[in-house]
Amino acid sequence: MEGSTALSTHTDEAAPGARPPQVRQPRLVIAVDGPSGSGKSSVCRAAATQLGAAYLDTGAMYRAATWYCLDQQVDLDDEDAVALAVEELPLTISTDPQHQTITVGQADISAEIREPRISEKVSEVATNRRARTLLVAAQRRIIDEAGFIVAEGRDITTVVAPDAQVRVLLTASAEARLRRRGAQLGGTQDAEALKRQVLERDKKDSTASNFTEAADGVAVLDSSDLTFEETVNSLIGRVEQAQGAGA
Numbered sequence: 001m002e003g004s005t006a007l008s009t010h011t012d013e014a015a016p017g018a019r020p021p022q023v024r025q026p027r028l029v030i031a032v033d034g035p036s037g038s039g040k041s042s043v044c045r046a047a048a049t050q051l052g053a054a055y056l057d058t059g060a061m062y063r064a065a066t067w068y069c070l071d072q073q074v075d076l077d078d079e080d081a082v083a084l085a086v087e088e089l090p091l092t093i094s095t096d097p098q099h100q101t102i103t104v105g106q107a108d109i110s111a112e113i114r115e116p117r118i119s120e121k122v123s124e125v126a127t128n129r130r131a132r133t134l135l136v137a138a139q140r141r142i143i144d145e146a147g148f149i150v151a152e153g154r155d156i157t158t159v160v161a162p163d164a165q166v167r168v169l170l171t172a173s174a175e176a177r178l179r180r181r182g183a184q185l186g187g188t189q190d191a192e193a194l195k196r197q198v199l200e201r202d203k204k205d206s207t208a209s210n211f212t213e214a215a216d217g218v219a220v221l222d223s224s225d226l227t228f229e230e231t232v233n234s235l236i237g238r239v240e241q242a243q244g245a246g247a
């Protein structure tokens with residue numbers, strides 16, 4: 001049933017930065033979208049750590065849903081079956097940028113969801129409209145509970161948190177993104193496999209959300225010619241500007 005989110009998402013308590021838990025953070029949401037390999041996860045994790053903010057990797061939730069469907073031998077072409085599986089998904093996700101774990105039931109699938117077998121199937125779940133509705137609702141709950149959080153994905157600036165104080169589209173050239181993903185996977189993937197996991201997946205994902213052009217009010221951060229540190233600093237600079245504006 002659409003709207004009745006039985007998706008029992010549970011968030012592990014974030015332990016961000018060195019800030020004591022009793023210090024209440026002002027509400028500040030940093031939304032980052034972008035294509036595969038643009039640096040969203042690594043840049044946002046580093047920025048959240050330095051800022052003492054929580055961190056939400058929404059792609060990991062789509063990956064976990066895909067892992068669960070495959071584990072339960074759900075036919076990914078069967079839209080209803082995929083939506084039902086996502087409805088019952090017993091997901092726990094950490095929002096601590098320094099300790100990222102994701103579990104389904106008792107299974108810790110933090111490493112498994114990064115495997116190429118998941119990357120090659122995840123768009124089939126991410127383009128399921130009902131699955132998206134359920135996952136977006138869960139993501140909004142997590143963001144609301146955290147208050148001070150960097151959330152990244154494909155539709156955070158536009159659908160999940162369009163009212164975020166900082167909204168950034170993180171991009172990089174196709175060449176840079178393929179090179180980065182290849183290096184990240186330790187050179188284990190040939191050029192064709194990388195293209196499937198990066199460019200073809202982006203093309204399919206683009207049918208479900210727009211992360212190739214910045215929406216109104218969303219700043220573009222092109223990391224093609226920036227070092228990792230420069231990219232992180234640029235994002236933090238935007239957050240500090242917003243903090244200054246809100247102070």
Ligand SMILES: Nc1ncnc2c1ncn2[C@@H]1O[C@H](COP(=O)(O)OP(=O)(O)O)[C@@H](O)[C@H]1O
Pocket residue numbers: 034035036037038039040041042043180181184223224226227228229231
């Ligand atoms: N500006 C950058 N310069 C060089 N490498 C980067 C940069 N940004 C990210 N990377 C590296 O590229 C790889 C892919 O980044 P990742 O965060 O997984 O991207 P995404 O989450 O957008 O798919 C990581 O190994 C990361 O360290």
Ligand SMILES: Nc1ccn([C@H]2C[C@H](O)[C@@H](COP(=O)(O)OP(=O)(O)O)O2)c(=O)n1
Pocket residue numbers: 035036037038040041058059060062063122123126152153154155156201205208209
């Ligand atoms: N908010 C989001 C986040 C991810 N997705 C989809 C798109 C991707 O194919 C998968 C996995 O996302 P993930 O960010 O882990 O992918 P990359 O690390 O960028 O390659 O989920 C989405 O549709 N909406």
